[in-house]
Amino acid sequence: xxxxxxxxxxxxxxxxxxxxxxxxxxxxxxxxxxxxxxxxxxxxxxxxxxxxxxxxxxxxxxxxxxxxxxxxxxxxxxxxxxxxxxxxxxxxxxxxxxxxxxxxxxxxxxxxxxxxxxxxxxxxxxxxxxxxxxxxxxxxxxxxxxxxxxxxxxxxxxxxxxxxxxxxxxxxxxxxxxxxxxxxxxxxxxxxxxxxxxxxxxxxxxxxxxxxxxxxxxxxxxxxxxxxxxxxxxxxxxxxxxxxxxxxxxxx
Amino acid sequence: xxxxxxxxxxxxxxxxxxxxxxxxxxxxxxxxxxxxxxxxxxxxxxxxxxxxxxxxxxxxxxxxxxxxxxxxxxxxxxxxxxxxxxxxxxxxxxxxxxxxxxxxxxxxxxxxxxxxxxxxxxxxxxxxxxxxxxxxxxxxxxxxxxxxxxxxxxxxxxxxxxxxxxxxxxxxxxxxxxxxxxxxxxxxxxxxxxxxxxxxxxxxx
Numbered sequence: 435x436x437x438x439x440x441x442x443x444x445x446x447x448x449x450x451x452x453x454x455x456x457x458x459x460x461x462x463x464x465x466x467x468x469x470x471x472x473x474x475x476x477x478x479x480x481x482x483x484x485x486x487x488x489x490x491x492x493x494x495x496x497x498x499x500x501x502x503x504x505x506x507x508x509x510x511x512x513x514x515x516x517x518x519x520x521x522x523x524x525x526x527x528x529x530x531x532x533x534x535x536x537x538x539x540x541x542x543x544x545x546x547x548x549x550x551x552x553x554x555x556x557x558x559x560x561x562x563x564x565x566x567x568x569x570x571x572x573x574x575x576x577x578x579x580x581x582x583x584x585x586x587x588x589x590x591x592x593x594x595x596x597x598x599x600x601x602x603x604x605x606x607x608x609x610x611x612x613x614x615x616x617x618x619x620x621x622x623x624x625x626x627x628x629x630x631x632x633x634x635x636x637x638x639x640x641x642x643x644x645x646x647x648x649x650x651x652x653x654x655x656x657x658x659x660x661x662x663x664x665x666x667x668x669x670x671x672x673x674x675x676x677x678x679x680x681x682x683x684x685x686x
Numbered sequence: 687x688x689x690x691x692x693x694x695x696x697x698x699x700x701x702x703x704x705x706x707x708x709x710x711x712x713x714x715x716x717x718x719x720x721x722x723x724x725x726x727x728x729x730x731x732x733x734x735x736x737x738x739x740x741x742x743x744x745x746x747x748x749x750x751x752x753x754x755x756x757x758x759x760x761x762x763x764x765x766x767x768x769x770x771x772x773x774x775x776x777x778x779x780x781x782x783x784x785x786x787x788x789x790x791x792x793x794x795x796x797x798x799x800x801x802x803x804x805x806x807x808x809x810x811x812x813x814x815x816x817x818x819x820x821x822x823x824x825x826x827x828x829x830x831x832x833x834x835x836x837x838x839x840x841x842x843x844x845x846x847x848x849x850x851x852x853x854x855x856x857x858x859x860x861x862x863x864x865x866x867x868x869x870x871x872x873x874x875x876x877x878x879x880x881x882x883x884x885x886x887x888x889x890x891x
Contacts, residue, residue: 459821461863468849470840496882497875499770501843502732502777504825510730513721518751519715525755526715567706 439489457487465494582661584608584683593646597662597683602657606664608681611646614666619647621667623675624655625686637662639671659685695720703768704746707761710754718755726751727748731821735842736780737787746783750776755757827877835870838863 457480464477465470481488584595584606595608606622614620622637635655642648652662663679698706698720709717729750734743754775761771828836837856841847847855849863856863 459864459868461847462871463842463864465871466839466842466867467865468847468852470848470850493884494871494875496878496886497871498843499766499773499841500824500874500878500881501828501839502728502773503821504828505731505735507727507821507823508731509727510744510747514730514747515726517718518722518748521752522718522755526713529857572870616865653791683776 439493441484448530457484458490460489461487461494465491465498476489542579558589580685582683582685584664584681586681587679589682593681595681595683597685599656599685602654604652604656604662606650606652606683607648608650608661608664609645609647611642611648611664611681613644614641617669618666619669619671620650620664621664621671621675622650622652623660623663623679624652625661625663627660633661634675636671636673639667656685661685704763707768711757721753721754721768721772722766725772728769729772732773733780733887736777736846737783742783742787743780745862747776750779753779772851777843784846787856827874830877831870831873833871835866838866839874 440604452493457477460469460473460477464474464622469477481491512628528567579601581601582597584597591612592610593608593612594610595606597604597606608620619639621639621640624635624637626633626635637652637655638650640650656662662683662685663675664681665675665677665679695716698709698714698717699884701709701717701720703721703724706717710721726747730743730747733746733750734740737743737746750772754772761768828839832837838849838852838882841852841855849867850860852858853863
């Protein structure tokens with residue numbers, strides 16, 4: 435479309451020139467998004483029924499599209515990309531991959547999510563599977579690699595739990611944990627195997643019922659874990675445990 | 687056999703924008719990152735030109751790209767290139783931000799920008815250097831327009847003003863404003879004719 439379209443031919447004989455004069459200026463303003471309200475509607479309606487004017491607009495649009503390229507070019511701060519990609523990776527659907535043998539059973543899919551998934555996602559996962567896994571000591575699905583008992587650091591508290599592991603993911607069911615205070619949640623921590631006690635990583639946050647019962651999904655990190663621990667933390671969770679473990683599931 | 691992450695990234699980087707968009711539509715974050723790498727600089731530059739503030743420009747660019755990611759803004763091949771579409775999303779967000787902030791008329795000269803662009807010692811990739819050179823050439827084309835035509839086009843595109851607001855601002859008849867817009871766009875169109883594909887789409891600049 436290098437030749438300028440002649441929309442003067444659109445009108446009836448005798449008024450073709452008038453047609454072009456009538457619309458060409460409006461089309462330029464329309465292309466620049468400089469028409470408002472009723473005027474914009476009138477031009478849009480006219481375009482629906484006038485092929486020559488549509489061609490004329492199409493011919494003109496590259497002159498508008500080039501305007502951003504006339505702007506002095508700057509480099510955004512790298513932090514902008516980091517912020518955008520944080521959100522994108524958080525929101526990304528797990529990409530379907532051929533089976534690598536590992537994910538299966540109840541937690542297939544959970545463990546595919548990238549490690550960048552945030553605490554909010556963990557809560558959603560926990561909520562989604564809570565009703566399926568266990569209900570106050572109900573039956574366990576049989577497809578776990580291993581099940582470990584979680585015991586209270588202070589046995590007198592009576593708190594206990596069960597950690598069900600499926601590959602790198604797992605589900606911890608707890609009971610008889612005391613209610614958290616206002617502005618507090620429980621948080622799971624994973625301690626790795628390895629020398630010097632192994633590093634500790636933050637995992638999901640969760641709350642318990644009035645009876646002290648709750649379930650927390652642990653989407654990844656268990657294949658190299660030595661133990662899973664539970665602490666009370668401020669709402670939103672913490673980067674590091676702020677107290678000694680209340681409940682621990684030893685996996686060795 | 688599944689490709690390694692590096693090979694997959696290299697494959698995505700070789701895709702044309704339109705092919706890349708198919709992956710973005712499928713919520714592939716790696717494809718989206720390539721899209722950002724290609725157009726993030728131009729998007730931020732446009733946002734900065736409109737809102738005139740670094741932090742606000744970053745907010746606009748972030749909003750626009752997340753809108754694209756979440757598919758609130760849909761790519762329409764019929765409307766032009768992916769780059770034009772991305773930048774139109776950015777422009778709309780920036781104009782919204784300008785109106786929310788009660789911003790006035792944008793500056794119409796680029797003296798400070800020219801100084802910034804000439805800043806020495808900044809490491810540029812070959813692509814960035816080319817983009818800046820192209821920008822300078824195109825800005826020259828815009829600047830070569832008669833002042834009255836350049837002014838109304840810039841007020842409309844970068845300021846988000848309607849033709850009636852511009853007529854009031856410049857104390858001139860509505861018809862004169864629209865006529866100057868048309869004449870200006872026709873001249874720009876003539877100057878960039880070689881960069882337009884046979885189907886009327888502006889090649890990526």
